[in-house]
Amino acid sequence: MTSNQAYDVEKIRADFPILGREVYGKSLVFLDSAASAQKPRQVISAMVEMMENDYANVHRGAHFLSQVATEKFESAREKVAQFINADKDEIIFTRGGTEAMNLVASCFGAAHLQAGDQVVTSVMEHHANIVPWQMLAETKGIEVLFVPVDARGVLDMAVFEGLLGPKVKMVSLAHVSNVLGTVNPVEEIISLAHSKDIPVMLDGCQGITHGKVDVKALDVDFYVFSGHKLYGPSGIGVLYGKKDLMNTLPPHQGGGDMIETVTLEGTTFKESPHRFEAGTPAIVEAVGLGAAIDYVSSVGMDAISVHEKLLLEQAMAKLSALEGIELIGTAPNKVSVLAFNVTGIHPLDVATVLDRQGIAVRVGQHCAEPLIKAMGYEATIRASFGMYNTLEEVDKLVTGVEKAKMMFGA
Amino acid sequence: MSLELYQEYVEALEMLDDDLRFEYIIDLGKAAPETPFPEDFMRDENLMHGCMSRVWIIHRVEDGKHNFSGESDAVIVKGLVSMMTKSFSGLTADELAGITLDHVRKLNLGALTTQRQVGMMAMLKHMQKLAAV
Numbered sequence: 001m002t003s004n005q006a007y008d009v010e011k012i013r014a015d016f017p018i019l020g021r022e023v024y025g026k027s028l029v030f031l032d033s034a035a036s037a038q039k040p041r042q043v044i045s046a047m048v049e050m051m052e053n054d055y056a057n058v059h060r061g062a063h064f065l066s067q068v069a070t071e072k073f074e075s076a077r078e079k080v081a082q083f084i085n086a087d088k089d090e091i092i093f094t095r096g097g098t099e100a101m102n103l104v105a106s107c108f109g110a111a112h113l114q115a116g117d118q119v120v121t122s123v124m125e126h127h128a129n130i131v132p133w134q135m136l137a138e139t140k141g142i143e144v145l146f147v148p149v150d151a152r153g154v155l156d157m158a159v160f161e162g163l164l165g166p167k168v169k170m171v172s173l174a175h176v177s178n179v180l181g182t183v184n185p186v187e188e189i190i191s192l193a194h195s196k197d198i199p200v201m202l203d204g205c206q207g208i209t210h211g212k213v214d215v216k217a218l219d220v221d222f223y224v225f226s227g228h229k230l231y232g233p234s235g236i237g238v239l240y241g242k243k244d245l246m247n248t249l250p251p252h253q254g255g256g257d258m259i260e261t262v263t264l265e266g267t268t269f270k271e272s273p274h275r276f277e278a279g280t281p282a283i284v285e286a287v288g289l290g291a292a293i294d295y296v297s298s299v300g301m302d303a304i305s306v307h308e309k310l311l312l313e314q315a316m317a318k319l320s321a322l323e324g325i326e327l328i329g330t331a332p333n334k335v336s337v338l339a340f341n342v343t344g345i346h347p348l349d350v351a352t353v354l355d356r357q358g359i360a361v362r363v364g365q366h367c368a369e370p371l372i373k374a375m376g377y378e379a380t381i382r383a384s385f386g387m388y389n390t391l392e393e394v395d396k397l398v399t400g401v402e403k404a405k406m407m408f409g410a
Numbered sequence: 411m412s413l414e415l416y417q418e419y420v421e422a423l424e425m426l427d428d429d430l431r432f433e434y435i436i437d438l439g440k441a442a443p444e445t446p447f448p449e450d451f452m453r454d455e456n457l458m459h460g461c462m463s464r465v466w467i468i469h470r471v472e473d474g475k476h477n478f479s480g481e482s483d484a485v486i487v488k489g490l491v492s493m494m495t496k497s498f499s500g501l502t503a504d505e506l507a508g509i510t511l512d513h514v515r516k517l518n519l520g521a522l523t524t525q526r527q528v529g530m531m532a533m534l535k536h537m538q539k540l541a542a543v
């Protein structure tokens with residue numbers, strides 16, 4: 001451990017069983033945490049413990065186990081709330097980031113959007129923050145406006161401000177881009193939108209994992225993230241929604257757990273969050289997410305952020321020292337998500353050579369086709385660094401890229 | 411039916427270990443196509459969808475025999491598409507329809523991820539579809 005490192009990364013790595021495995025006889029170098037992060041033993045054990053000892057359906061039984069399960073489930077909600085400085089009843093559990101954004105688009109759309117209304121999003125969005133709005137454009141006749149990005153992958157704030165006309169009823173933008181790593185100026189975005197009484201949703205799927213998020217300080221209206229990128233399980237996501245706003249929205253799905261009374265003539269719905277959680281929720285996954293939040297909090301989001309910055313800086317410096325490396329996304333405010341290409345070699349060829357070295361990267365359009373095209377590419381390689389990656393792994397990535405250059409003669 | 415070229419590939423791959431198989435595919439990709447794939451066939455209607463790289467396959471029938479030629483912008487995929495199109499050219503539509511997942515598996519690409527094998531199956535299906543219409 002060198003003095004400028006935030007923590008002893010080897011101690012962290014020891015908590016992640018999967019990092020000890022080999023692929024093709026080589027140690028795994030996992031640089032795909034932006035797609036989904038690996039899970040520490042603490043998360044795995046919490047889920048196993050729940051299933052072995054404390055499992056029953058929640059909010060339903062009068063029996064002992066149901067109460068234990070309900071307490072654990074609701075305590076996970078409490079952990080999520082504390083983690084982002086929200087109130088407990090502003091936390092809605094979903095299946096993931098995608099479902100959370102679809103929920104907002106569909107319920108906010110039903111309550112507050114009419115034909116001709118506009119929603120502002122951007123070119124750098126994940127498809128999960130484009131397609132739901134396009135679906136509303138089809139069904140309701142709303143219009144979707146896209147803020148462009150510059151060559152560094154920075155949002156054009158002048159255009160953004162200009163777009164905020166009287167027809168705009170919602171701004172929905174990424175907190176952090178899953179391709180460029182760009183951290184958007186969310187305080188400025190929110191204050192500009194609020195000055196025109198426009199609510200803001202932030203897609204925090206990549207924002208939540210790289211630093212502290214405080215929804216109250218941000219004054220954001222909706223904040224969305226998934227558990228599986230935050231070292232928790234898949235199958236669980238979070239929608240934070242301001243309580244008063246959420247209670248203006250109709251339910252997303254109908255069923256058990258979300259109702260006050262049901263008669264054959266009709267139904268009255270519970271308030272948020274339960275109104276939006278129809279059916280048996282992802283009980284074990286919620287508890288796993290709670291454990292993941294305990295885990296990252298014990299390490300410290302600030303420390304994680306310092307550690308990842310160091311990895312990013314080294315990776316950018318060492319890769320750009322090679323000939324023919326095109327870094328895609330060079331915003332001054334950037335997290336440890338690094339898209340790049342090697343001039344003259346298809347990204348899939350590079351990624352396949354890396355894979356053979358045991359290095360896992362993502363290749364393709366990263367569910368952000370409009371952005372990849374806007375940056376002038378068909379596909380890119382993306383290396384993303386998490387809390388458990390090391391400087392040695394950065395070096396392995398660089399060596400792997402050199403090897404690909406050699407093999408494909410570029 | 412003659413699967414001579416296919417057999418040659420199977421035998422060549424059998425003799426190699428994983429790392430060498432990988433290099434073999436890359437070399438095939440670098441060499442391919444021996445009969446040049448005409449630039450003007452790299453059009454959208456010849457594009458195979460659902461790949462991480464772009465794959466074009468064209469198809470000709472002569473005397474009831476189906477011949478294929480393919481191209482990709484990724485070298486590794488070009489190696490695979492070249493192996494697939496050469497292996498299964500010169501067959502009748504019925505013979506081609508009889509080519510199965512097992513034939514593809516025997517090409518024994520242990521060196522490549524399952525995703526590439528899925529891609530090769532997709533290539534086979536695509537070729538069978540081209541021959542069936």
Ligand SMILES: Cc1ncc(COP(=O)(O)O)c(C=O)c1O
Nearest residue numbers: 096097098126128178205206226
């Ligand atoms: C920025 C961003 N938004 C949304 C998503 C979708 O999240 P999920 O896979 O949890 O539905 C992802 C992850 O793929 C993402 O990176």
